[in-house]
Amino acid sequence: MALRAAVTRAGGPLRAAFPARTAKASRGYAAAAQARSVLENELAAIRAAGTWKGERVIKSKQGAHIHVDGSRGDILNFCANNYLGLSSHPEVVQAGVDALKMYGAGLSSVRFICGTQDIHKDLEQKLAKFHEREDCILYASCFDANAGLFEVLLGPDDAVLSDELNHASIIDGIRLCRAKRFRYKHMDLNDLEDKLKEAESSRLRLVVTDGVFSMDGDIAPLQGICDLAEKYGAMVFIDECHATGFLGARGRGTDELLGVMDRVQIVNSTLGKALGGAAGGYTVGPKPLIELLRQRSRPYLFSNSLPPPVVGSATRAVELLLASNEIAQSMAAKTMRFRNAMTQAGFTISGAAHPICPVMLGDAQLASLMADDMLNFGVYVIGFSYPVVPKGKARIRVQISAAHTDQDIDHCVDAFIQTGRKHGVIS
16 A cells, blocks of 8 residues: 555556556567467468378377377377387386486486486497497487587588488588588489589588488488598588488498498487487597587587486497397388388388388378378378478378387288278279
């Protein structure tokens, strides 16, 4: 009451005591309302285009068989990056539990302050050994690894030559660096050579490519890329997120598959797919590069350390692969079983011999409707459309896992046949 009286005596009602502040608040509310309208219109346009990306809720652990909110019974999962089935492997899970109990939930710090435990160094050593490189540095994700590499390695006097269909994280990472940028046509060695000629005056030249392109499952022509890089004095970088653990005789990746492990200088990959499926990424390569990344890579310097349970699970996954290539070798036959059956049924499957098996449909709404119908047959798949893939290139991306049985694969194919006939995709 005393405050109200004082304000009134000072010259008017309480609400008039702070006119400038009230006016600013009104402008702020108006700006927020305008932004809300813009956002809602954008969301409405996405829905109208049939490219809305909903999120289904899974009520079980990740695996070949899952439980999905709103669906009854067991659902077959054919769209996880769980290539080796290690996300729920008993030994991988137990290693995470043990690390949680011994080292805690998290570090509450970045690596250079008080965020480095012996388990982080152990995992880095094992990953370097796995890839047969000198050293390794861990990140919170491979997106961070890609964001943190190029601006440290390359400056204004250097050049980066990137495949036009490289992953978004590579594109964003390259944008952060000040090097001259050249984009070559997808897997086109002639165009790459033209770009290398243009970049010959640069100090350092780095050819950058996905080892496996995640939307189509096609594999980079690394032998030809390495030949050109050596001819023009360039280095080679590959992102191995969709190859580490299962491509190549020992699952080392596309560089092993194509016989160029000693010709690729830098590899980035993830712990969030075949290697346990939790989170985390890393760079392996020359020791001086890794040491410089520890000093200057912003995502590394300004992000909390990987949580101990994630490190524990990933370490056990890498140990299993270092000990045996049996799981990795099981992938080829299962992949071809699906690809051959789908092709015989009349579907168009992109890529070749990779467990990423995109069922090409073209129309975004068709891909979404078919994915919903597949769930009614007990198969979990997702339609991919713009901006994840180019307009007119919508598809359902099927991913084969070592955890799938032949019966699981046959059931998935049968569901596609029934759904494809319903929508007129096949006869």
